[in-house]
Amino acid sequence: MTATREIPFFNYRGTFAAIEQELTSTFHDVLSRGAFIMQKDLRDFETACAEYLGVKHAFGVGNATDGLHIALRAAGIQPGDEVILPAHTMIATPAAVHFAGGVPVAVDIGPDHMMDAATIEPAITKRTKFIMPVQVNGRTCDMDAIGAVAKKHNLTIVEDAAQALGSRFKGKLAGTFGAASAFSFYPAKVLGCLGDGGLVATDSDAVADKLHGLRDHGRDRDGEITAWGMNTRLDNLQAAFLHLQLKTYQNVIDYRRDIAKAYHEELGTLAEVTLPPAPDADPRHFDVYQNFEMEADKRDALQLHLKANGIGSLVQWSGRAIHQHPKLGLKAHAPVTDKFFTRCVMIPMNVLVTRSDVAYISQVIRGFYGK
Numbered sequence: 001m002t003a004t005r006e007i008p009f010f011n012y013r014g015t016f017a018a019i020e021q022e023l024t025s026t027f028h029d030v031l032s033r034g035a036f037i038m039q040k041d042l043r044d045f046e047t048a049c050a051e052y053l054g055v056k057h058a059f060g061v062g063n064a065t066d067g068l069h070i071a072l073r074a075a076g077i078q079p080g081d082e083v084i085l086p087a088h089t090m091i092a093t094p095a096a097v098h099f100a101g102g103v104p105v106a107v108d109i110g111p112d113h114m115m116d117a118a119t120i121e122p123a124i125t126k127r128t129k130f131i132m133p134v135q136v137n138g139r140t141c142d143m144d145a146i147g148a149v150a151k152k153h154n155l156t157i158v159e160d161a162a163q164a165l166g167s168r169f170k171g172k173l174a175g176t177f178g179a180a181s182a183f184s185f186y187p188a189k190v191l192g193c194l195g196d197g198g199l200v201a202t203d204s205d206a207v208a209d210k211l212h213g214l215r216d217h218g219r220d221r222d223g224e225i226t227a228w229g230m231n232t233r234l235d236n237l238q239a240a241f242l243h244l245q246l247k248t249y250q251n252v253i254d255y256r257r258d259i260a261k262a263y264h265e266e267l268g269t270l271a272e273v274t275l276p277p278a279p280d281a282d283p284r285h286f287d288v289y290q291n292f293e294m295e296a297d298k299r300d301a302l303q304l305h306l307k308a309n310g311i312g313s314l315v316q317w318s319g320r321a322i323h324q325h326p327k328l329g330l331k332a333h334a335p336v337t338d339k340f341f342t343r344c345v346m347i348p349m350n351v352l353v354t355r356s357d358v359a360y361i362s363q364v365i366r367g368f369y370g371k
């Protein structure tokens, strides 16, 4: 088969070209007001995010890695505290723990590729103080099971919701289950900005007071410096770009869910691949499909075949789980994750992918397996 189309994995130029006029007028509006740091656009966006999430406080930050770092600190992490997190996550998750003074402890994932609550309890020691579930690929973990372990062992939950704005478990939004959470607005995210950006959310006034200073040089609401703080503020301009897109965010989620459904219709019965759960597979979950990450037989050869046919694909986190970077020294007994990383691959999922693209991609995949 010759490549009859080009379907890149990322299509930033296309994504932003689709809203170029609105972005440009937002850019001119913000520049004409000279409003760059901690201005009204940021405050308005934070208010809109807090309303969207149904929490009392949201703070725009430089990126989700900083967001997780300050969320842990605001939630009271102490030097040497152990934080249990899944092995299938970006290195940013344990890095945030490390820089907050904690010790990341990686556990395994379950068949749905999410942190497996059953693996948490055996990893608990006297030093364990936090669980950091990762709402990976736009799906929310089984927070009933994780919440039960946290409650039993008196552990604080801080969520890595970097990939999951709008995702729900039993109707409750990702990022609202613990003491605090962080979201990413990296351009590839379902809600992405034009550079780096992130958000920290909390329903606790005490945690919010700390976050306020931690992201802005330790300044309290009166401008007095009351603690050591970082400089990790979401740019006002980025907040304005994000607020613009938040207004139609539900359409984006609906679109991605429809593309996921289309992949299931096309590939759901193909034995050589295991797809992520379908949009309607489990009524407890509402997924936003940040990624469409599947498992595939002969994964590496499949990627080459996709490439030869003009289709971009990607293996997440450069193909390694967090305990597979020897120089970082993180160890984990995570057989499900280990196997998963020999098979996982993400195929195109964004608002520029059409149902016709899905048919083409699926035909190429079926062709690879001789089906």
Ligand SMILES: Cc1ncc(COP(=O)(O)O)c(C=O)c1O
Pocket: 063, 064, 065, 066, 089, 090, 092, 093, 134, 136, 160, 162, 163, 183, 184, 185, 186, 196, 197, 198
């Ligand atoms: C699960 C997860 N955690 C943390 C991060 C870090 O986010 P950021 O790039 O905004 O620092 C990412 C970003 O891709 C992520 O996917």
